[in-house]
Amino acid sequence: MLSLYSMLDKVIKNGRLTLIDAKGVTHSFGGTAPGPEAAIRFTKASTPLKIAVNPELNAAEAFMDGELVMESGSIHDLMLLIFANKTLFDRSPNQIFWRRVSRNLRRFQQNNALTRARANVQAHYDIGEDIYKLFLDRDMQYSCAYFPDGPATLEQAQTMKKRHLAAKLRLADGQRLLDIGCGWGGLGLYLAHAADIEVVGVTLSERQLAVARRRAEILGVSDRVKFELIDYREVEGKFDRIVSVGMLEHVGAHFLLPYFLTVRDRLAEDGVALIHSISGISPPGTTGPFLRKHIFPGGYAPSLSEAVAAIEHTGLWMLDCEVWRCHYGYTLRQWRERFLANREAAIAAMDERFCRMWEIYLSMCECAFLQGTSNVVQIQLGRARDAVPISRDYIGAEEARLAEREKEFLERVVASAHQALEGN
Template sequence: MRRDDDSPLSLPESGGGNVAGPQSGRGTSVLGIERGLVRRLLDTLGDPPFSVILWDGHPVEPVPSDPIARVHIRDRGAFYRLLRHPDLHFGDDYAAGRIEVEGDLAELLTVVDLTRQQRHGAGGGRPGLTSRLYRARRNTLAGSRENIHHHYDLGNEFYALWLDEDMLYTCAYFEDPQMGLEAAQRAKMDHVARKLRLEPGQTVVEAGCGWGSLARHLAREFGVTVKAFNISTEQIAYAREQVRAEGLEDRVQFIQDDYRNVTGTYDAFVSVGMLEHVGTDHYRELGGVIDRVLSEGGRALVHSIGRNRPIGPMNPWIERRIFPGAYPPALSETTEIFEPYNFSIQDVENLRLHYALTLEHWLQRYNAHEEEVRRRFGEKFVRAWRLYLSGSIAAFRSGSLQLFQLVFSRPTDNELPWTRHYLYPGAGG
């Protein structure tokens, strides 16, 4: 057995799970002590409705009746890594198959998230030493390129397997929870357009345009001209191809550059799902960009994952393995975008449950295409992304993460709609 040298717990040299019999774990044997540790951990989690099965193939007792999932810890190394830093190592060992989950992974993670919130508040209370020392990768111009490349340049084909047909990789807006993902993504684009009060002939700048669907949708459906920025090579290539195919080149321009290099003046600024990658150190700079390019009567909308309060970095496994440089801000942290420029917040909407539902659609499609993902990226990748999607569902369901849409304008602009009725053209009488 590999000695886990970093472990703060003293680990005997001898005794592996495979040599101990089923009963050996109940006494003072090494495995027995380890079972006791799991039991204590489960007790502090409030005796959650899942069972844990150690590497000897036996569950830690008592086993809950009707468990929602069974968590298999396949070897002792995974066990001690999990004790030391669960937020990082659960992910790595799940991806490597050293931890396996039978049952509903998203539901399991939701239960764990909820339990933590009940114990400590969102995100498990104040950030521990590890996360306080931990620093997200810096989003300098060069750093941003590297961070964005890591996630978004996995290949358009990969994302096409499980995103909607318009390739929107942000929270959809379900006017009704029963509507399909395609319709909900279109409804999101319409909702954003309405919030921006776009009129034909107006100009829009988009910071972080993904595969370009919002830019094309706004030009096609709302008659505006859009300049859209993105630093991802693969996304920009796809966006340009689509805009040519649709014959919208005269009204949509895709620019492969950082949002900080935006020039010109526009009637609307929009950014959907970019703020998570900006980093709080750069919010003031982002606000300065908006201040520089927004016309006097202009409207701005920022759509971003967020949190109820600042509690340090995101889940470290997600941040390291999936989304380098990502950070979901609390509303209080976003003020650096607005206050230095005297922007006036008009509207904040929290669409948290819409993101949980969006992710459920994505996970379902992802699972249906698992074989293709495996062929291209291998088993570890398949498992890592399954965990990432499931964990994200859990975070939005449990309230660890929020989805904020913020609308703001110049402080002296009095050309404001009287009410928000205009956002709900289909509301019944």
């Protein structure tokens, strides 16, 4: 392995990094090509060796613990610099070593068996709504928003996401819909108002469940919108529609086939399923050590090739696949800006170390979508070849109809989120 300074000298070509060590000596890296700039300082002499051993994880933890501090700029500036040179970082011996180790261990790292899945979900989603209220939209949508016309507020973009999903699902009165990974209930409640349908939302987060159920009560739809604390593999019955947003990332590479088999088995013969997931343009890989340890234990965003390979064994038709390239980057930018604007409240709710960790998480993910290789895919599935029209023309027409119908219910559905949160 290379020492930290040797590695930085080899990989930073775009932009410049100024580094002040624990003895006060200044080191400079890069500058051969224009790019982002950042200046950092180490507060402990042992920090360079620690980071060299496992750069991604230990650099993040050094920032969290105050061993790496920003001398000028923000952690986002440092992240921009890293991503401007990410190809070279990824080729460094230090990173290659850990990538190989992680690949050999990914079956254990992505353990989302029934006995473990709930703990993995609750480690992230049950930390308390006070944090999420600080940066999410009013409807508490914790997934990629949709910016089809360019700049928009987070609330507008999340509404357009829900409208787009509803249009693709081709909802009709009397249908029965399964929402796998229902979050705080916003999408399921939107869909239940977009058409007179029955919704069953499932989650493994106790806190999200409580809020979702309370929202259904506030809106007076508890008779046809049910939320359950249950694993998707334990759901029974048939559904005309299935939607799953941000859930495939919690399945794990070795559980993709069981997941899509479950979708097939729960879907009616003429039904439609819509799976919305983070993916990317790279081949199958692993989850980075920082995200795996501190943010999403058991999490893994599958490559499109992995998802399609699993679908091919189910007999389901892939009716459509839409790739969202920058939308999640725009979403994360607004989340990060909102979080920073409410940072003092976040410290009061959690602590300083948590806030530093969250800053890294939001910045790293924003860069992954705007400077890296991550994207979002929406895969539309059906048991029948003709479950939807053969062109996408119907989507725009249905979105226009839904935009009119929203005037009757959208504000009430959105407002129910914080009404429910205030009551918990």
